[in-house]
Each structure stands twice: as structure tokens, then as C-alpha cells.
Amino acid sequence: MSELYPLSEKYLDFLEHDAPVEFLEGTTAAGKTTVGIVKFMLKVAESEKKMHVIASKTTGICEKNIIQKDYGLLDVFGDLVKYNGNGDRDNKIPHIKYQTPKGEKIIYILGYDNIDKWKTALGSQFGCVLIDEINTASIAFVEEISTRNDYLMGTLNPDDPNLAVYEEFINCSRPLEKYKKDVPGEIMEQLNSEEKPGWTYWFFSFYDNASLTLEDIEKKKLAAPKGTKLYKNKILGLRGRATGLIFANFDRKRNLISKQEAKKLKFIQFTAGLDTSYSSQSNDSIAMTFMGITEDKKLIYLDEEVYNNKDNKERPLAPSDTAxxxxxxxxxxxxxxxxxxxxxxDNADQATITELKKLKRQRPNLYNFINSYKKVLILDRILFVQTWIESIEGVFYYVVDTCKEHIKELELYSWKEDKDEPEDANDHTINSSQYAWIPFRKIIGNYKEKK
Incomplete structure (x- = not known):
């Protein structure tokens, strides 16, 4: 293949690496699907089993992205493979017949968008399974087929890191020590599910695709405007929803500071907020936030603590514990x-406010516990923060880089698809911080009262 499609050292290492499960993520035009196809076919040829699977959202997408594309399966493997897109007399399901030194192999082509079709196909054990764009697949499909193979490869493009497939599968993998430095820091932080032995994570970028010139790479970079989520996903290869984001102008390089940098600022006001939810059935959380306002009108998100009763079902937190x-x-x-x-x-939680005031009587402290002020409409709150994050007047919103939950929410908080209002998700530290800064909004940024 290297004569047709030049390979970088990293891709050569990938082809030689032996692992039971591998996930390939990265930028657009990194070549991961092309080289992934080759490794998959080599694994099929080595397998003792006859039946294998390639899965995409639909069989048509599989044909376009894997089978018939330039440097795709038919291009690279030529006369060794025959694609029966409508099945044949022996196999009604679309499949590839692949001639190997160990005999003929059958690779079924499945679309995971149709549950009835893939449930019919998954009655057997398979040798090798390739799931293209695994992040868009039904989690039920991934869970089902993951128990029916000897080798699993998943390719993916950056997406919403809250999807179940990340926690259950992708984030259980780890990069090789040699290539840890290639993985963006925020993705390394997300590879935090329980590690599975041998599961390997690969991050590929333009620079790993030896078929691209530097001129080609620069053209790719110019295709998406800097600062947009499209640029973040496609050009930087970072996770996050590409559309519908509320704080799309939030940028880690611009809006994050270290604790040491924050210590050098001169603060004129400190404030704190508490947003609560005691449900043990949802991802809603108890979010505590602490913020400071500087003499030059900057709002700094300094600290947070977040608890979730879903993760603490044996001893869920009660309002008295939260106090x-x-x-x-x-x-x-x-x-x-x-x-x-x-x-x-949160003024909707009078139980916690009562417990806080009771605690103050029992164990005196310095704090006044005040009901949140909600007469500033949600859309106005959003506009305030959007303006502070970046505007022609400057940057007035910063987050200390250890506040991982707030950073995650800023990168996920989204609009509803069918209404011009925010989703009721990924907003707990956002709500808590709003309670904290709303009373002091007139001393942040270039405040202008909206009529």
C-alpha cells in the first residue's frame, strides 16, 4: 500500500500494533479511515473465523466511505475481494467475499440505523468488526456487537463527549506512551473511564497523513473559520457538539487562566452560588461555585464542587448534608x-436554605444565605456571559483551569433543536454561577442596562 498511499511512521506503528480493541479519532483528512481499512483487512486475513463485519450508519454510506472510495477497500485489495451489494444466493445480506491464505472470508456490511436488520444479522460470533463513525452508532448496537468479536476497531469524528459510547467504550482506551503527546490535553482528560487491558486509543491529525503536503494542510485549515466549533471539531480534532452551542465563542486558550495567574489579580468582590438537585435518577447535580470580580471589571470563576446523587445511591446527599x-x-x-x-x-430549594440558616444558628458562620434573583431572564444571562467571554471591548470572563466541570458545561451547553431556548442539561455550574454574579453584574465588563 505504501507505494499507492505513503504512510507516516505513526501509521506504520498502528498497522503493526496488536490490540483487541482500537479507536481512531482525529481531525478531518487525517487518513484514519483509509489506513484503518487496511489494518482491518489484515486482521481478517489472520483470523481463524470466517465471518466478519463492517458497519456504518447505512450500507450506502459504507459503500461511499469505505468500499468504493479512492484508496478504499476495492482500490487497495483489487481482485482479492468481491462486493455483493445485494447479497447472493447463499447470503442475502450485503457482503464482501475476501480471498486470503486461510481461505475465503465473508465480511457482512451492516447499517446500524435499522435495528431490525442488524438484530437479524447478529446471531453469530465474528472474527473482526469495524464500526465506522462509532460515535453516531446506536449504543445498543455497539453493546451487542462488542460481545461478538475477537477484534474491534472503531473510527470516529469529534462529537458530543456526553454520548454514552464515550464513557462505555472509547474512554476506556489509552494511547501508547510514544504517542501520548499527540493527544490534545482536553481529550486526554476525557479518557478517564476504567481502563480495559490492551484497548488502544489513536489520535491522528493532518500531519500524520503523509499523502498531504503542507500546502494541502493549510488549505484544509482555511476551510473552517477560526473560533467556530466547526474549526474546533474538524481542524483541531477536539470533541464537542458542532452546532447549537450557546457559548460557541468560549476558547480555552483565551478564557482559561491558572490559579497562579488568578492570584496576581486584584479582587474587589467575591461571591458564591449554589444550585441543587437531589435526584438519584438523573445527571442533575448539586453545584457549588465561587467567583471573584477584579478592579478592572473581570469576572473570574475560581472554584467549584459538584455532587451527584446518581453516583451516590447508597448514601444520597440530603439538604442538611449540602448545607x-x-x-x-x-x-x-x-x-x-x-x-x-x-x-x-436557588430560590426553588427552600429546604436547603432552611438547613443553611439552621446550621448558622447551631454553628455560627460569616455568611448571609440569600435567595437567588431570577428576574434577569435566561436569555439575558446568556447574552451577558457571551459578551464577557469575548467582545470588541475585551475579555471579561475567565475560568481557572482546574474547574473541569464548568469548562465542560461551557463547551456543551446548547440550544434546543425545536425552540429558541436552552436545553435543560449541562447547566448546573452555569446556573450556580449565574446566581453568584447576577447581583454584581453592574460592576462586570461594560455594563449597560437592557430595556
Whole structure:
């Protein structure tokens, strides 16, 4: 293949590496699908089993992206393969017949968009399975087929990292030590599910595709405007929803600072917020946030603590527990940063406010526990933060880089597809921080009261 399609050292290492499960993620035009096809076919040829699977969203997409594309399966393997797109007398399912030194292999072509069709096909054990764009596949399909193979390869393009396939599968893999440095930092942070032995993660970029010239790469980069989520997904290869994001102008390089950098700022006001949800059936959480406002009108998100009763079903937190944790959180930040005397709690949760006031009587503290002010409409709150994140007047919104939950929410908080309002998800630290800054909004940025 190297004569037809030049291979970088990294791709050669990928072809030689032996693993039971591999995931290939990265930028557009990185060549991962092309080289992934080759490795998959080599694994099929080595397998003792006769039946194997290639799966895409539909069989038509599989034909376009894998089978018939330039440097695709038919191009590279030529006379060794025969594609029966409508099946044949022996196999009604679309399939490829592949002649190998170990005899003829059958590779079924499945579309995971149709549950009835793939359930019919998955009655057997397979040797090798390739799932193209695994992040868009039905999680039920991935779970089912993952128990029916000796080798699994998944290719994917950056997507919403909250999808179940990341937690259950992709984030269980790890990069080789040699190529850890190639994985973007925020993706390395997300590869945090329980590690599965031998599961290998590969991140490929333009620069790993030896068939591209530097001129080709620059043209690709210019195809998406900098600062957009399309640029982030396609050009940088970073995860995150490509459309519908509310804070699409949030940029880690611009809006993140270290704790050491924050310590050098002169603060004139500290504030804190608490958003609560005690459900053990959802991803809703108890979010505590601590923020500071500087003399030059910058809002700095300094610290957070987030709890979820879904992950703590044996001893779920009650309002009395939250009261203790919140006061401890405030005390920690008073010592680290300064006193936030007035702190703001979701006014829909009077139980927690009652517990906080009860705790203050029992164990006196410095804090005034105040109901959140919600007369600033949600859309106006969003507009404030969008303007502070970046505007022609400057940047007024910063996040300390250890606040992982808030960073994640800023990169996921999205509009509903059918209404001009935000989704009720990925917003717990966002809501909590809003309670904290709303009373002080007039001293942040270039405040202008909206009529």
C-alpha cells in the first residue's frame, strides 16, 4: 500500500500494533479511515473465523466511505475481494467475499440505523468488526456487537463527549506512551473511564497523513473559520457538539487562566452560588461555585464542587448534608481567596436554605444565605456571559483551569433543536454561577442596562 498511499511512521506503528480493541479519532483528512481499512483487512486475513463485519450508519454510506472510495477497500485489495451489494444466493445480506491464505472470508456490511436488520444479522460470533463513525452508532448496537468479536476497531469524528459510547467504550482506551503527546490535553482528560487491558486509543491529525503536503494542510485549515466549533471539531480534532452551542465563542486558550495567574489579580468582590438537585435518577447535580470580580471589571470563576446523587445511591446527599458541604466550601475559599459574605442559593430549594440558616444558628458562620434573583431572564444571562467571554471591548470572563466541570458545561451547553431556548442539561455550574454574579453584574465588563 505504501507505494499507492505513503504512510507516516505513526501509521506504520498502528498497522503493526496488536490490540483487541482500537479507536481512531482525529481531525478531518487525517487518513484514519483509509489506513484503518487496511489494518482491518489484515486482521481478517489472520483470523481463524470466517465471518466478519463492517458497519456504518447505512450500507450506502459504507459503500461511499469505505468500499468504493479512492484508496478504499476495492482500490487497495483489487481482485482479492468481491462486493455483493445485494447479497447472493447463499447470503442475502450485503457482503464482501475476501480471498486470503486461510481461505475465503465473508465480511457482512451492516447499517446500524435499522435495528431490525442488524438484530437479524447478529446471531453469530465474528472474527473482526469495524464500526465506522462509532460515535453516531446506536449504543445498543455497539453493546451487542462488542460481545461478538475477537477484534474491534472503531473510527470516529469529534462529537458530543456526553454520548454514552464515550464513557462505555472509547474512554476506556489509552494511547501508547510514544504517542501520548499527540493527544490534545482536553481529550486526554476525557479518557478517564476504567481502563480495559490492551484497548488502544489513536489520535491522528493532518500531519500524520503523509499523502498531504503542507500546502494541502493549510488549505484544509482555511476551510473552517477560526473560533467556530466547526474549526474546533474538524481542524483541531477536539470533541464537542458542532452546532447549537450557546457559548460557541468560549476558547480555552483565551478564557482559561491558572490559579497562579488568578492570584496576581486584584479582587474587589467575591461571591458564591449554589444550585441543587437531589435526584438519584438523573445527571442533575448539586453545584457549588465561587467567583471573584477584579478592579478592572473581570469576572473570574475560581472554584467549584459538584455532587451527584446518581453516583451516590447508597448514601444520597440530603439538604442538611449540602448545607454542611457548602459552608465548608465557602470557608475553604475564604482562606484561599477572600470572604464572600453574601452567597446565593436557588430560590426553588427552600429546604436547603432552611438547613443553611439552621446550621448558622447551631454553628455560627460569616455568611448571609440569600435567595437567588431570577428576574434577569435566561436569555439575558446568556447574552451577558457571551459578551464577557469575548467582545470588541475585551475579555471579561475567565475560568481557572482546574474547574473541569464548568469548562465542560461551557463547551456543551446548547440550544434546543425545536425552540429558541436552552436545553435543560449541562447547566448546573452555569446556573450556580449565574446566581453568584447576577447581583454584581453592574460592576462586570461594560455594563449597560437592557430595556
Amino acid at each position: 454542611i458541604k457548602f459552608v465548608d466550601f465557602l470557608e475553604k475559599n475564604r482562606k484561599n481567596w477572600g470572604l464572600a459574605r453574601d452567597v446565593f442559593i
